[in-house]
Amino acid sequence: QKEVEQNSGPLSVPEGAIASLNCTYSDRGSQSFFWYRQYSGKSPELIMSIYSNGDKEDGRFTAQLNKASQYVSLLIRDSQPSDSATYLCAAGGGGSQGNLIFGKGTKLSVKP
Amino acid sequence: EAGVTQFPSHSVIEKGQTVTLRCDPISGHDNLYWYRRVMGKEIKFLLHFVKESKQDESGMPNNRFLAERTGGTYSTLKVQPAELEDSGVYFCASSEHRGNYGYTFGSGTRLTVV
Numbered sequence: 722q723k724e725v726e727q728n729s730g731p732l733s734v735p736e737g738a739i740a741s742l743n744c745t746y747s748d749r750g751s752q753s754f755f756w757y758r759q760y761s762g763k764s765p766e767l768i769m770s771i772y773s774n775g776d777k778e779d780g781r782f783t784a785q786l787n788k789a790s791q792y793v794s795l796l797i798r799d800s801q802p803s804d805s806a807t808y809l810c811a812a813g814g815g816g817s818q819g820n821l822i823f824g825k826g827t828k829l830s831v832k833p
Numbered sequence: 834e835a836g837v838t839q840f841p842s843h844s845v846i847e848k849g850q851t852v853t854l855r856c857d858p859i860s861g862h863d864n865l866y867w868y869r870r871v872m873g874k875e876i877k878f879l880l881h882f883v884k885e886s887k888q889d890e891s892g893m894p895n896n897r898f899l900a901e902r903t904g905g906t907y908s909t910l911k912v913q914p915a916e917l918e919d920s921g922v923y924f925c926a927s928s929e930h931r932g933n934y935g936y937t938f939g940s941g942t943r944l945t946v947v
Contacts, residue, residue, distance in 0.1 A: 725875070753934070755935045757935075757938075763940065764924060764939055764940045764941055765876070765924070765938045766937040766938070767935040767937070770934070770935045809876065811935075813907070820866065820878040820881055820889060820892070821878065822878070823868075823875045823876040824875055825874070825875045825879070826875070
């Protein structure tokens with residue numbers, strides 16, 4: 722059973738702090754990893770993708786991938802109240818089919 | 834560009850009834866996916882179309898679920914007969930390229946079976 726594990730939270734950080742979100746995945750064949758942000762009652766929105774070991778930065782967001790440890794993380798710098806949402810980690814299911822395996826999500830709350 | 838459109842946004846039906854969900858992908862996107870999130874669980878893959886062909890339907894729970902994509906444009910997901918455990922949010926997503934790329938989700942259909 723291929724799985725993606727995330728701490729459900731809630732993770733609470735003060736405005737302006739760094740929020741650190743983590744996930745682990747079970748399928749060593751996964752080659753692509755994604756972070757989606759989902760506001761309550763809305764659809765998941767892709768915010769970051771990462772395919773190689775190391776860091777990938779995009780604005781206030783940094784995704785980190787360690788394939789040896791099967792670990793993916795997302796750092797959000799200068800957190801804002803508008804970042805409060807559930808963050809879903811997803812792993813590409815391997816091969817070229819494109820289906821994703823999602824974690825249950827971590828709820829982030831940024832306090833003003 | 835218009836996003837992925839799903840309707841209805843909400844549906845409440847009785848156990849044993851039939852419901853059909855519709856998804857209109859982003860124009861030009863050959864790949865269309867259906868996912869489902871049951872309360873308290875993670876979003877789970879149901880199936881993947883490439884144009885009008887079912888590429889992968891390994892996530893379909895049972896034969897009460899039937900997905901179609903006639904003409905390779907919009908897709909429908911029919912549940913017949915609906916059971917209580919079918920309640921959840923059904924998401925559709927589309928992408929231009931096959932393979933492990935992130936894709937755009939629709940806003941989902943919240944299905945409640947009572």
